[in-house]
Amino acid sequence: EKLATVLAFDLGAGSGRALIGELLPEGPDGAPKLAVTEIHRFPNHAIAVNGHLHWDILRLLHELKAAIRKAFQEGYRPQTFGIDTWGVDFGLLDAGGELLGNPYHYRDPQTEGVAEELIARFGKESLYEQGGLQFMPFNTINQLFAMSKAASPKLAAADTLLLTPDLLAYFLTGKKVCEFTMATTTQLYRPKEQAWNTELMEKLGIPSRLFLEPIHPGRTIGPLTPEVCEELDVPAIEAVAVGTHDTESAVAAVPAKEGEPFAYLVCGTWSLLGTELAQPLVTPEAMALDFSNEGGVGGTYQLLKNIMGLWILQECKREWEEQGRDVSYAELVALAERAEPFRSLINPDDPTFYAPAGMVDRIRAYCRETAQPVPESMGETARCVLESLALRYRQALEQMEELTGHAYEGLHMVGGGIQNKLLCRLTADAIGRRVWTGPVEASAIGNMLMQLVALGQCSNLQVARRLVAASFPVEAYEPSGAAEWDRAYEAFKQLAAR
Numbered sequence: 001e002k003l004a005t006v007l008a009f010d011l012g013a014g015s016g017r018a019l020i021g022e023l024l025p026e027g028p029d030g031a032p033k034l035a036v037t038e039i040h041r042f043p044n045h046a047i048a049v050n051g052h053l054h055w056d057i058l059r060l061l062h063e064l065k066a067a068i069r070k071a072f073q074e075g076y077r078p079q080t081f082g083i084d085t086w087g088v089d090f091g092l093l094d095a096g097g098e099l100l101g102n103p104y105h106y107r108d109p110q111t112e113g114v115a116e117e118l119i120a121r122f123g124k125e126s127l128y129e130q131g132g133l134q135f136m137p138f139n140t141i142n143q144l145f146a147m148s149k150a151a152s153p154k155l156a157a158a159d160t161l162l163l164t165p166d167l168l169a170y171f172l173t174g175k176k177v178c179e180f181t182m183a184t185t186t187q188l189y190r191p192k193e194q195a196w197n198t199e200l201m202e203k204l205g206i207p208s209r210l211f212l213e214p215i216h217p218g219r220t221i222g223p224l225t226p227e228v229c230e231e232l233d234v235p236a237i238e239a240v241a242v243g244t245h246d247t248e249s250a251v252a253a254v255p256a257k258e259g260e261p262f263a264y265l266v267c268g269t270w271s272l273l274g275t276e277l278a279q280p281l282v283t284p285e286a287m288a289l290d291f292s293n294e295g296g297v298g299g300t301y302q303l304l305k306n307i308m309g310l311w312i313l314q315e316c317k318r319e320w321e322e323q324g325r326d327v328s329y330a331e332l333v334a335l336a337e338r339a340e341p342f343r344s345l346i347n348p349d350d351p352t353f354y355a356p357a358g359m360v361d362r363i364r365a366y367c368r369e370t371a372q373p374v375p376e377s378m379g380e381t382a383r384c385v386l387e388s389l390a391l392r393y394r395q396a397l398e399q400m401e402e403l404t405g406h407a408y409e410g411l412h413m414v415g416g417g418i419q420n421k422l423l424c425r426l427t428a429d430a431i432g433r434r435v436w437t438g439p440v441e442a443s444a445i446g447n448m449l450m451q452l453v454a455l456g457q458c459s460n461l462q463v464a465r466r467l468v469a470a471s472f473p474v475e476a477y478e479p480s481g482a483a484e485w486d487r488a489y490e491a492f493k494q495l496a497a498r
């Protein structure tokens with residue numbers, strides 16, 4: 001009685017998950033439902049080797065294979081699978097189709113100062129006009145230019161570049177594709193022209209032969225190879241090019257009201273605050289306010305700001321654990337809840353918070369330098385981070401309103417970060433508007449939606465979003481404490497303008 005069964009892989013910078021989605025026929029309320037079950041979860045680590053940071057890509061492949069086997073062993077019969085991951089990262093293949101080295105982690109130090117160098121050489125306006133992206137240090141362009149400057153033998157030998165989700169799909173199907181939403185995170189794609197920026201590539205010594213013509217989400221890639229089927233003892237299920245950039249899959253799963261502009265916040269290691277548009281908004285104003293135009297599913301463009309996110313707290317937690325002070329997120333949130341409000345604030349997007357390690361001290365140093373009380377306890381530190389994020393969200397939301405001229409009624413929060421209910425409440429308070437939360441597994445669900453499109457079960461993004469709204473509960477947070485938040489926001493804006 002299931003209409004379809006699909007398998008979604010959602011890989012984040014800290015962990016990966018495999019989830020089964022089952023499309024159930026219309027219930028008594030006349031709407032079909034999507035039922036989601038997590039079947040596998042595994043850690044994902046940055047691994048430091050001789051001054052470089054890498055992903056353990058074959059380990060990730062191993063976990064994907066384990067999950068496919070497990071799905072069938074547990075009696076599920078997925079017809080298709082899709083893979084979404086964080087943006088920007090890639091592997092290089094030689095002419096024989098073999099992987100050249102371990103892919104770099106986007107926080108690898110090779111990109112230090114590279115964006116600045118590109119800006120000095122070509123001008124910020126010109127680069128933004130071409131690529132439409134915020135100048136994030138990790139953008140693919142910076143990684144490839146760093147390799148080009150270092151005369152990387154890998155770059156010289158490379159025949160094809162595959163972005164992480166496409167690379168994993170290639171390992172499983174033998175088919176090389178380039179999925180559109182990931183392509184738009186490279187800063188080497190021209191959103192306005194819908195084409196690769198081969199001219200810029202040539203100027204930077206990045207071989208344009210590496211790049212395949214992008215395909216849009218909803219297209220099939222191909223079946224598992226006979227070798228993989230034999231190894232796992234499974235049938236040749238088909239890979240679908242979903243919104244392979246996790247952020248775009250998450251946005252596809254925002255249960256927004258139809259026909260109205262909406263504001264969203266995808267909450268994970270990064271916080272992405274944005275809105276969906278039909279066309280990229282590549283203007284000097286959008287550049288000045290640091291907004292990106294990323295390709296989305298269903299032919300959309302996402303105007304969004306990349307905010308440092310829960311990364312800062314994840315790093316603090318990791319550090320405390322390394323010191324033997326084990327603390328769960330629930331405990332941290334409880335400590336933050338009891339800590340004194342508005343004691344000290346940081347600008348989460350200050351570059352000092354970008355690199356791994358030493359986060360607790362960097363927060364302290366920041367507060368000292370800005371003449372604020374220094375957070376001492378775990379609770380004070382967590383409170384400082386969470387309030388600061390909430391204030392940064394308010395600023396980004398107001399800036400977005402300036403750009404689009406639309407007043408948003410509230411904010412849809414999705415993704416793993418919404419399990420932190422304190423953050424959701426602080427966000428509602430900080431923006432002084434309603435916050436709606438859910439679903440938590442937005443990226444995996446959005447991934448499934450594009451598989452359902454490929455299977456002919458959903459005709460378009462609107463229909464897919466209706467399915468999300470019918471299948472997953474949404475929680476609402478009402479704002480309170482306007483006066484004290486307004487005061488804190490003034491102080492925050494001073495910090496952010498430093």
Ligand code: LFR
Pocket residue numbers: 012013085086087088089106138245246247268269270272306
């Ligand atoms: C979120 C995300 C962001 C991207 C960052 C780095 O997981 O994909 O969209 O900017 O990771 O790739």
